[in-house]
Structures are given as structure tokens and as C-alpha cells.
Amino acid sequence: MGRMPTDIGAIRRLARLPRDVRGSRHRPSRDARRRLGMLFYEPNPGLRQELIETGALVLRPPTSEVDVSSSALAAAERVRSAYRLAAAEAEEHPETNPSGQWKILIEKSYGELFRALQGDDHLVLATTFERMFAARTTTGLSMGGELGYLSNQGGRDFYHDWWLDGLYCLASYLGILPETMETGQSPIATVPAFEALYRAVVERLGTRPDFPAVCGAWGLEFHGVPTPRTSWRHLHSAHAMLDETKSLALPRIVEVGAGFGGVAYWIQRLRPEAVEYVTYDFPIVNAIAGYFLLRALPDRLVVLTGERPQPGKPQIAVLPNWRVFQEPDFGTDMAFNQDSLPEMPREVAVRYLELFDRIVRIGFYSENQEDAHRWDPSDVTSAQPRLPDLEVAMKRLRRTSRSRAWMRRGYFETLYRPRLESKSLVAAGETQP
Numbered sequence: 001m002g003r004m005p006t007d008i009g010a011i012r013r014l015a016r017l018p019r020d021v022r023g024s025r026h027r028p029s030r031d032a033r034r035r036l037g038m039l040f041y042e043p044n045p046g047l048r049q050e051l052i053e054t055g056a057l058v059l060r061p062p063t064s065e066v067d068v069s070s071s072a073l074a075a076a077e078r079v080r081s082a083y084r085l086a087a088a089e090a091e092e093h094p095e096t097n098p099s100g101q102w103k104i105l106i107e108k109s110y111g112e113l114f115r116a117l118q119g120d121d122h123l124v125l126a127t128t129f130e131r132m133f134a135a136r137t138t139t140g141l142s143m144g145g146e147l148g149y150l151s152n153q154g155g156r157d158f159y160h161d162w163w164l165d166g167l168y169c170l171a172s173y174l175g176i177l178p179e180t181m182e183t184g185q186s187p188i189a190t191v192p193a194f195e196a197l198y199r200a201v202v203e204r205l206g207t208r209p210d211f212p213a214v215c216g217a218w219g220l221e222f223h224g225v226p227t228p229r230t231s232w233r234h235l236h237s238a239h240a241m242l243d244e245t246k247s248l249a250l251p252r253i254v255e256v257g258a259g260f261g262g263v264a265y266w267i268q269r270l271r272p273e274a275v276e277y278v279t280y281d282f283p284i285v286n287a288i289a290g291y292f293l294l295r296a297l298p299d300r301l302v303v304l305t306g307e308r309p310q311p312g313k314p315q316i317a318v319l320p321n322w323r324v325f326q327e328p329d330f331g332t333d334m335a336f337n338q339d340s341l342p343e344m345p346r347e348v349a350v351r352y353l354e355l356f357d358r359i360v361r362i363g364f365y366s367e368n369q370e371d372a373h374r375w376d377p378s379d380v381t382s383a384q385p386r387l388p389d390l391e392v393a394m395k396r397l398r399r400t401s402r403s404r405a406w407m408r409r410g411y412f413e414t415l416y417r418p419r420l421e422s423k424s425l426v427a428a429g430e431t432q433p
């Protein structure tokens with residue numbers, strides 16, 4: 001028999017976790033093995049337990065208790081107006097209505113939110129939003145989609161390990177995590193070492209990773225600072241894009257498929273009042289993002305559908321998906337898409353790539369999986385598109401870097417930049433290279 005693969009050792013150690021993580025005969029269950037495969041670093045249940053027992057790491061569980069403030073009511077009113085305008089405008093753009101797997105997901109899971117938006121009761125709407133991360137309202141988006149991990153002890157342990165793993169990945173991306181060659185083991189084995197790493201991450205980011213206590217947000221608190229697991233990856237993407245645009249006084253970034261607006265939020269936290277960030281998504285998803293951003297960033301300029309845009313000013317604009325096609329040629333510095341293009345029908349994804357090709361000055365940054373998963377097992381044509389198979393749709397942009405993603409297994413980070421000759425034409429003032 002050859003050498004045992006290293007991850008067998010990790011599975012063995014996991015098998016010493018509490019009883020409900022184990023499958024029969026002390027083998028980890030299939031779920032536990034699948035979850036283990038989501039981690040980059042071998043989990044350390046001893047350290048996890050110590051962090052919990054010393055009170056450094058505390059689960060802030062989702063709660064359905066809601067206290068609706070006057071600012072929550074005001075945000076709900078603004079979001080309802082924006083949603084209604086967008087829903088009316090959508091009728092003129094039937095070709096951009098949700099299709100494929102998002103059509104099905106929205107029809108199946110977003111009924112309560114639709115009804116609250118269509119009704120006239122602000123309190124009902126604000127209450128729905130105020131607990132959305134702890135409810136099915138945000139199905140398909142992160143946090144809401146991760147609630148299942150909390151249903152038993154094994155899942156909760158995993159959520160802690162995954163959160164710790166996310167911090168290690170971010171620290172590694174920032175260049176501050178020494179790690180062993182080949183095996184990728186983290187050398188962080190004690191609470192003080194973990195605390196020192198956390199402090200170094202905060203210092204390098206220039207901001208604490210505290211997620212606002214709005215919309216039923218939940219996650220782990222480290223010494224009282226709450227961060228959902230999903231924020232580690234949103235922080236990474238925000239940081240990567242700010243890195244690409246750091247020479248600009250006021251970069252303009254366009255994101256398609258922004259979910260609840262996690263990256264938009266961290267962009268504003270990492271570089272306050274210095275980015276024009278525009279997200280485009282379906283009206284119902286924009287209602288989620290618009291509400292979250294209004295509540296999370298009450299002092300910042302957040303522009304919703306129907307509100308006066310303020311071009312050239314630091315802001316976040318949350319706009320309906322069809323409007324992205326009105327973006328002017330070379331009018332934006334970066335285009336961004338995360339965990340979204342493969343969830344669109346192929347022709348829709350191609351239309352967005354052609355658009356990015358036309359509008360960006362610096363480039364298009366993608367963080368997407370390439371599983372080619374059939375979301376409808378009975379239909380071969382439902383296989384999700386893979387970016388490498390679609391990128392030929394871009395004529396001006398070419399792939400300049402591609403790597404495995406820092407924060408998620410099975411994901412890829414790809415940057416497309418204008419070809420040199422098209423860059424010089426733009427610089428010379430030509431409109432169409």
C-alpha cells in the first residue's frame with residue numbers, strides 16, 4: 001500500500017468530533033466529508049474548542065426577534081418605491097426577466113418578499129427585511145443559504161472551522177500567514193497566535209471586520225466583533241478590486257449579480273467615500289441589497305431606482321439589470337462578477353461579457369466556479385456555462401491572469417484586461433478600438 005493521502009489524517013481527527021458529526025462505525029458522515037473538502041487548512045478542533053471555551057469566539061445565532069426602528073421603516077418605504085418603479089420598467093424589458101435556475105429559485109422562495117413589496121404595510125415590509133438573513137427570504141444568497149449549518153452540533157462545529165479557515169485564507173491572501181510547504185497546514189495552534197493573526201489582518205485591512213447588526217445578521221463574534229463567514233470572501237474581493245484601482249482618485253466599479261450587496265458594503269468600508277460602485281441585479285434582489293445597504297451604511301450615499309443618480313460622486317447605486325446595457329463605452333474602470341455568471345443561461349452570460357468588453361477601462365474581474373453542474377438533472381441543456389468556454393465573446397479584453405480562488409475551493413479568479421493596442425486607442429480618444 002502506498003502512502004496515505006494527508007487528508008485521511010484530517011478525516012480521522014474529525015472523527016473524534018462530537019457524536020453527531022460521525023457516521024456509523026465512527027466514520028465521518030458523507031456530509032462531514034463533503035464539508036471537510038470545503039476547507040483549505042486542516043481543521044484544529046482543539047484550538048476551536050479553546051477559542052470557544054475562553055469566550056474569544058462566540059456564535060451570534062440568527063434571531064427572529066425584530067425591533068423595527070423609524071429608520072427601518074424609512075428604508076422600507078424607499079425600497080418599496082424603487083422596487084415598484086423597477087417592476088413597472090421591467091415590463092418593457094421582458095428579455096431580461098429572470099430565466100433558468102434563478103427564475104425557479106425566485107418563484108419558489110421569494111413569495112413572502114414579493115407580497116410584502118406589493119402590499120402597502122411598511123411595518124410588514126420592514127419586519128421581513130429586518131430578519132431576512134435569518135430566514136428563507138435570502139435563499140440563494142449567502143448567510144440565508146448557510147442557515148442549515150446551524151441545525152446540529154456537527155454543522156455548528158463545521159461553521160466555526162469554516163470561519164477560521166476563511167480568516168486563514170484571507171490572511172494568506174494578504175501575505176501574513178506563514179504556512180507549511182506542500183501540505184498547506186496553518187501554524188496557528190494557540191489562542192494567542194490566533195489573536196495575533198487576527199490583529200495583523202485587521203491592521204492590514206485598515207478596518208475592523210465588524211458586520212452591522214441589521215437584517216438578522218448572524219455569524220461568529222471574535223472578542224465581540226461580529227463577522228459572518230461570507231464576509232471573509234466579500235472582503236477579499238473588495239480588497240482585490242481596490243488593489244487594481246488604487247491609483248485612481250474615484251474608481252468606478254460595476255458589479256452584475258451582486259446578491260445582498262456584500263462586496264459593495266466592504267468596498268465602502270475599506271475605502272470610505274472614494275468609490276463609485278454600481279450594482280445591477282433583478283428588482284427583487286435589488287430590494288434585498290438596497291435595504292441592507294441603506295441600513296448598513298446610513299451615512300453614505302445609496303441611490304436606488306428612481307432616485308437621482310450622482311455621477312462622479314462616491315456612492316453605491318443599486319439598479320435593475322437591464323439598465324447596465326445603457327452604460328457608456330469605456331465608462332467604468334472595473335466590471336465584477338462573483339458566483340453568478342454560471343447561474344445564468346449561456347446567452348445571458350455572453351451578453352454580459354460582450355457588455356464588459358465594451359465598457360471597461362481597466363478590466364473585468366471574475367470569481368466563479370466552473371462545475372458545469374446540471375441544475376436540472378433531467379435536462380442536458382441546463383449545464384451551467386463555464387467562463388473559459390465563453391470568454392471568446394470578448395474581443396477587446398483578453399485573459400491576463402487566472403488562478404484558483406483564495407477563498408473557495410472549485411472557484412477561479414480571472415482578470416481580463418484590454419489588449420495593448422485597444423488601450424492606446426482609448427488613450428488617444430478613439431471611441432471604438
Ligand SMILES: C[S@@+](CC[C@H](N)C(=O)[O-])C[C@H]1O[C@@H](n2cnc3c(N)ncnc32)[C@H](O)[C@@H]1O
Nearest residue numbers: 102140257258259281285321338339340344348
Ligand atoms: C449565488 S448569488 C451570488 C451573489 C453575490 N455575487 C455573492 O457572491 O455573494 C447569484 C447572483 O446572480 C444574480 N443573477 C442571476 N441571474 C442574473 C441575471 N440574468 N442578471 C443579473 N443578475 C443575475 C442573482 O440575482 C444573484 O444576486
